[in-house]
Amino acid sequence: MSLQFVVTRPRGPLGWWILIPFIGASIAVLWWSAVGTKLSVSDFISGLPWIADFLGRMLPPNFAFMEKLIKPAVETVQIALWGTLLGIVLALPVCFFAARNLSPYAWVFHGLRQVLNVMRGINEIILALIFVAAVGLGPFAGVLAIALHGAGMLGKFFAEAIEEIDEGPLDALRAAGAGTLQRIVFGVLPQVLPAWIGVVLYRFETNIRVSTVLGMVGAGGIGFELISSMKLFAYEDTAACVIVILVLVLAADLLSSKLRAMIR
C-alpha cells in the first residue's frame, strides 16, 4: 500500500516557514512555565513512594465513619439544590436583556454581559469566603456563593440560547399583533426551554461537585469532614469521605444525563 501525504500548503508567500515563529514561541512559553512551576520528573519519581504511603494509610477506608457522613452529604445536596434554584431566579430576569436579539439597547446588552462575566469570573470558594464573613459559618454561605457564581453562568447560557432561536415565529407573533409578554411566552420560551433545562441540569451537577469542597472554607457540606479528617491524620476517615463524594458526583452525573436524554 502506497501512502500519499495530503495537506494544504499555508497560503501566503512564506508557505510552511510561517509556522516557525509559532512553534518557537510555543516552545519558549512552555519552557518558561515549566521553570516557573518547577516541573521536575525526578521529584515526581522520588515522590511516588510517598503517594503510595498516603494511599496505604487510607486503606482500609473506615466504613463505620460513613454513618457520620450521611448528614453532611445530605447537606451538600441541599446546598446544591438551593444554590441552583437561586441562581436560576437571579439569571431569569437578566437573560432576556443580555441576549443581543431581544435587548432593547446595545449598551444594556454589553453592560449585562460584563456583569455576568464578573459574577462568573469569581470562583465559588472565594465567594464562599466572602459570604462566610457576611452571614457566618455554615451551609447558607455556600448556597449564596453557588447561587451568585451560577447566576453568572446560567445568565450567559440562557442568553446565548435566546440568541440562537429562529426569529421567524417571532415575526409571526408580531404580525399577529401579539404583545411583548406573549412573544416571550409563545415565541421564545418554547424554543429555548430544552436548551435551558439542559444547562440547568449541567449546572446542578457542577454545583454538587463544588459543594463537596465548600466545607473546606467553612461553608457547609461534606468538605468540612474531609479537611478535618486530614488535619487529624485520620486517613481511613478521609477515604470514606472521598468514597461518599464520588458516589454523590457520579449519582448527580447519571441523573442529569438521564434527564437530559428525556427532553427532546
Place this chain on the structure above:
Amino acid sequence: MIEIRGLAKSYGAHQALKGITLSIRPGEFVVVLGPSGAGKSTLLRCINRLATPTAGDIVVDGTPFRSSARDLRLLRRNVAMIFQQHNLVKRLSVLKNVLVGRMADLSPILSSLQLFPEADVKIARHCLEQVAMAHKADSRADALSGGEQQRVGIARALAQQPKFMLADEPVASLDPKTSRIVLSYLKKSCKESNIAVLCNLHQIDYALEFGERIVGLSAGEVVYDGPPSGVSGDVIRRIYPGLDDPNVLDAAQRLTERRRAAAESVIAAEAAEERA
C-alpha cells in the same frame, strides 16, 4: 378597502421599493408576480410594518396609519400574514399555533398562563376546519409535513379574522401538488370570509391560475396591474427582464385553464383522503 400610496423603501443607496401605489378591494385575490429581489417581500413587510417604509402611506378603510403603538396593534389586528417558512412555533401544538392569531385580542397575562376564552378556541378550531387540519389540532407543529404546516399557517392568519391577508411566497418551498393544494385552501377560505389577499408568487403558472388580478413587480416598480388575461408575452418580459422565451407564456396559459379545473378535483380528493 386597503390603499397603498407612494410606498418606498431604501436600504442605504439601494431602493427596494420606488413608490408603489395600489388599492385593493374587499375580498379581492391579488397576486404580486415578480422575480426574486423585485421587492415583493419588502412590499408586504412594509404594509404590516415588520419593516418601516422610507415614505408612503397605508390607508385601511379610509383611516391612514400613524405610527403609534395603538395604530400598530390595530393595523396588525386587521392585516394577517402568511410566511414562506410557515413560522410556526415548532414545539407548540397546532391549536396553540392557531390561537396565536387571536393574541392581539387576548389578555397577555391569561394567555401566558395558557388560559384562553372558549369563544377564541372555537374560532381557532373552525379555522383549522377551513383548511382541513382539525384532526391534527393536538399534534406538535413540527410533526406535520411542509404543506400541512403551511395550512396551519393559513389557519393562524384566518384566526385573526382579518380584513386583509398578506401571503409572502406561501408555496416557494413546497412541491407542485402540495403548492396547488395550499393555494386552493388559501383562496377558498379567504373567499368564504371575504378577506382580500395580496399573495407574492414567483411562479407565472400559479399566478395566472389563482390570481384574479395580477400586479407585476420588477426592480421595485409596478410594471403591470390588471387581469390575468392581460398578461401577454410583452408583460412577462417587463416583469422578468431578460427572460426571452415565448414558449413560457404559451405554456403557462395553456396550463392555467387545465389546472384551474384540476385544482377543484385535487382538493376534493384530498378531503376524501383525510376523511378515510
